[in-house]
Amino acid sequence: MTGTDQAYSPTNPGSGADGAAEQEGTPPVHRPEEGVEDLCARLIRFDTTNRGPGDSEGEREAAEYVAGVLTDAGLSPTLLESAPRRANVVVRIPGTDPNAEAVLVHAHLDVVPADPGEWSVPPFSGEIRDGLVWGRGAVDMKDMCAMVLAVVRSWSAAGLRPRRDIVLAFVADEEAHGDYGASWLVDEHPDLFAGCAIGISESGGHTFDVDGVRLYPVAAAERGTIHLRLTARGRAGHGSRPNPDNAVVRLAHALARIAAYEWPVRLTPTVRAFLERTGAALGVDVDLSGPAGVDATIERLGKAGALATATVRATATPTMLDAGYKINVIPGTAHANLDGRALPGAEQEFLDTIDELLGPHVERETLDYTEAVSAPIDSPWFDAMAAALRTQDPDAVVVPYCMGGGTDAKSFARLGIAGYGFSPLRLPADFPFRGLAHGVDERVPVDGLRFGARVLDHFLRTV
Known part of the structure; x- marks a missing residue:
């Protein structure tokens, strides 16, 4: 088995509960939203950029911080590395009803790249201004990480417990394929999620x-995600001579048929x-x-x-092309990558349709397939x-x-865990939320974070 796992015992603990101590003899005030914006800003300041397979800053420091906050809340998180610096944190919070099915909350610590030259603030500054928390990951999805941490911290301060076991998983690598995060955890540590009936996460x-x-x-x-590599084969030759077996032309015709096809409702x-x-x-x-x-x-x-x-409908979108090495040489092969998305239960129909549209002389190879x-x-x-x-x-x-795309819910579904996108935020009517994930000047309203923390607190304690 690849990777390491350990119970986390920080030498530099994370943040404890914010706010003044309650007077002796009075019941503690339960404030699930307290300090959530500071948690979000702090998480953003960890550069956890994931550029794809084999090219990541790593989630280690962010994972250590999360583990520290959980430890300060009286929990015993486990930090697991699937590869050097590719760190995940998992902890189970016992509920008051041992017979109730557990709930999984999973959130990823990695983020997509950000070009500082395009931003009005440094993307890893975690700046709080104008009632907003700014930075890469503010809405995808360090906001959810912060809300969950704030809720759990508030339970510790107020002496509260949920009705069900709550399993928290802060994972690596969602922005790639989850090979170092959720998928790895499901393959190597399925026992950590025993008894979980549902999971909630982003989107x-x-x-x-x-x-x-x-x-x-x-x-x-x-x-479902079906990523395909298409290869057209033909006869190589000189670019000045007619060639009816041109691989580039065969590929172009196949892509044109796919682009023109109207997928059924x-x-x-x-x-x-x-x-x-x-x-x-x-x-x-x-x-x-x-x-x-x-x-x-x-x-x-x-x-x-x-x-x-x-x-x-299903969709099939050509995204990459690759053919030839010299302008006066007709290549013997031409390649394209296709981003396919299939509806539940219609994956085979999707593949059968693609095969018909490709026609002769064009083959397909599956790069990624998740139902x-x-x-x-x-x-x-x-x-x-x-x-x-x-x-x-x-x-x-x-x-x-x-959802048109996908999340780590697909990995946890392999354990029979039903997944929901439930990362609550209340947003102003004109707030451009959908365009900010993976976009420039990513930001989230402080009031929205506080709202979401209160909603998650109610759901996780009472469900």
Whole structure:
């Protein structure tokens, strides 16, 4: 087995509970949101850039900090390295009901690269100004890490325990393939997640304001990821001579067929529920009787419809091309990479369609294949998330949706853990949240963090 694991015992402990001590003899005040913005800023200041396989700054220092905060809260976290500096932190918080199924909370510590020249603040400054926390990872997803740490710290200060066991996993490498993080933990340490029925993580539970209606989409499904390498073969030759067996032309024709193909509408239960419930909340007519009705419904939903556009059909997007080495030489092979996303239960249909569109002389190789996942939407778990949101926003309209991309939930699904995107934030109506993940000047409102901490506290203690 690769990697090391150890119970964490810091020589430099992390932050303890903020705020003045309560007077002796009075019950402690429970403030789950206290200091959450400072935790978020501190986490941002660790450069955990992940540029892809084999090129990462590593998560070690951030993981040590997280482990220190958890230790200060009276817990005994385990720090596990899957490779040098690729560190993960896992801890189980015992609940008061030993017979209740456990809940997993997983959040990744790595971030995508940031070019300082494009930013108005240094991307790893963790600056707090104008009521915002700025920096790479502010919304993807050190905000969630900070909210969870703030909640757990508040439980320690107030002497509180959740009803169920809560397993916290702060992981490496989500921004690549999870090979050093969630996937590795599932393969090498599945016992750490024993008894977990569901997991919550990023990409759901934040405000999506549409004409004054505050939607809170909670991710209950993710499309499958199918990354393909296409290779066209032909006859090499001189560029000045006609060549009907040109590999570049064969590849170009195959890509043109894929780009022109209109994938059929496939309404999964999650997407159908999103369209119906969102339409009802916005007073929009919903027609799901056929492809034309679905497309018209999405258009009528306006901004909200954008959440469903990529999830009523599969998509196949050419992203990389590679052919030839000299302008006057026709190469014998040409290559392209294809980013495919399939709907739950339709992975084989996707591959069969691609094979038909490729035609002769073009082969495919699978670079990455992860099946789509989905979780129950009419369940006590989803109801508890909605109830937790409404404790802080009574007008919240909570709807399920399917993510166009994917998260570490796919790895934990291999252990039978149903995944939800539930990282709650209340955001101003005009806040450009969806464009900030992986974008320039990433930032998150302080008030949103405090809101999210209170929601997570309610959910995790009472579910």
